[in-house]
Amino acid sequence: MTDSSPPPVSSIRNLGPASDASFARAGIASADALRELGADAAYARLLATGSRPHFIGYYALVMGLQGRPWNDCKGKEKDALRDRFDKIVAGARADESAAPIGIEATLNEIGTGLKR
Template identity: 80%
Template sequence: MPAPVSSIRNLGPASDANFAAAGIKSAEELRALGPDAAYARLLASGHRPHFIGYYAMVMGLQGRPWNDCKGKEKEALRTRFDAIVASVAADTSAAPSGIEAALNEIGTGLKR
């Protein structure tokens, strides 16, 4: 039986549902995708970007506590995070329309 996403350090029970909505149903799938591709899928499924959530996942995949991320490593992860967010935002096939587009325009982000 596959391990739940929440079996990865730093990821709680809500992570199971969030990643499942992005098509990632197990810790093994998350590990196979890697943190950047998995986070891009999470964002594309409608979740709002959250830097701490991203680096907590990265640290957890390395078996490290979330607050172990500091200094230059944290700066490098911020660069990766910003690139992922920009990439997903630029993907016109995932661009919201109607009310979702209006909400994004005024800065409330995707709501699901």
């Protein structure tokens, strides 16, 4: 009998077991789903679910999806990735400042504050 489970996120180069939990919180449960989504969209989801921005983590993800070691990123390529990372982080921060909706808006109305 063979295991037909999709490969975990941690099966991607540079990503360890902690990545499985972080990406699962972001709704990305497998390496296949991560590859399909792509590095930028996946990283934006991580930020949206509370992960803190970390440039090395971002480019390790990008390199891993390319099958490359995390420290293979250098020079102009690294500079270009830094620009992409900064845009993803800026987008996530803009989303955080948007007006809350649903239960978040209700909780804010009754005075429980923004962070719970």
